[in-house]
Amino acid sequence: MAKYLLLKHYRGAPASFNDVPMDQWTPQEISDHMQYMHDFAARLEKSGEFVDGQALAPEGTFVRYDGEGRPPVTDGPFAETKDLIAGWMVIDVDTYERAVELAGELSAAPGAGGKPIHEWLEVRPFLTAPPTITE
């Protein structure tokens, strides 16, 4: 029982095998892709392994504290930031191997030409609560 984040990048991951920007796909290809993602999440819910899935807008703002009594400073977006998160899925699975297997399935989502994108997804374990018995 461990939670993993399957992280999808707009930018920052190695290039996909089938690396065609989405706006160059046919509308049907986009629908098929969305359906695949939806079915994948539904399948995980059925298998009792789904925790969360969210997509993020590509543009965000950097915010920081600017001292007592002053409003926070905002800046960006910064075009040069090398890593850009597109979205994630959180799964709760029995083993790391299972997490990798599921990430592989998600990466097979169809893209241009109806062929799998082979997109690189990042698999990150969640930090857990400390176990009671350690010594």
Added chain:
Amino acid sequence: MDDALLRTLTPSVLTVLVRRGADFAAAEDAVQDALVEAVRLWPDDPPRDPKGWLVTVAWRKFLDSARSDTARRRREDRIDQEPPPGPAAPADDTLQLYFLCAHPSLTPSSAVALTLRAVGGLTTRQIAQAYLVPEATMAQRISRAKRTVSGVRFDRPGDVATVLRVLYLVFNEGYSGEVDLAAEAIRLTRQLTAAIDHPEAAGLLALMLLHHARRASRTLPDGALVPLAEQDRGRWDTAAIAEGVTILQAALARDRLGEFQAQAAIAALHADAPTAEETDWVQIVEWYDELVRLTDSPVARLNRAVALGEADGPRAGLAALAALDDALPRHTAVAAYLHERAGDPATAARLYAVAAGKASNLAEREHLTRQAARLNTAGRKDERREGEREDESTRGS
């Protein structure tokens, strides 16, 4: 209303339904429905015979659901022909329920979820909350688990070891929520030891009690971990320790040693020491030798290296550590600790920082980062003092 009593009755009510011919999955749903009714009705109208009440209501719920499902018409006919309920099932039926819920065909997470619901009487929502997953996900996990074991014969003896592993998981990897999973694991293990006379079941109960006894002292209010040597021993639960030790001694007297008894023996030796300095590390190393012999577990070897470092000095600990795979979880943390004890704070600080990056939980990561920070701060002070001394000697000349 006594929620604990209600949950204690869950497994025996469920086994009565199964004995009467209800299939496990439907019976389990019916018992959950009956528990919900009890929570609603008992506060105003407590029954004289709580178990009898639950059996009656659960059985009615089961019949209702069987009737409403026309696809199950044939089974309903069969149920209607069944003789009226006989006397309550014997206590050891609970044991069959443990076996079923920890069946080897289930994944660990499924077995944990099913055990907590069918044996523990927790609701799906409570289990989902405890393991930080959505309720719909947990509901699916449980219903899949029930489907997986639907073909398993209820009266077939199971393997106690699989049950103990599931209970150990509930105790050791429990998250937080409105349900105290460690306490729940203790309750279920205690109930198991009442149903079966097994030294390892007793060993596991002792192990849980001995660790649970130290819980209040294990963390600071802000969640920071307190290592065993620095814990306030005055806050240890002496009643739980005494109970754990008594249970362990009775189990050990049976002369059928297993891994949980060995782990409990180690916990008992820690609990027995009035101060960290008075810990009997020599005996602890001997128990780790037993544990390594029983399990051949790399984690046991790692912990043995720590114990050896205390019994024979940090050099001996480091030598034992060198023989182990450095990819083991906590290997670097142990190396850092032993290097500090061996008088090499610079190496220790570096290793603590590396270990923090590898930690699998937040509390441990913070603890290790703090250790690195402590040594680095002390190191900088030493350097400053060196510098000041040099300045003085230059001025003096």
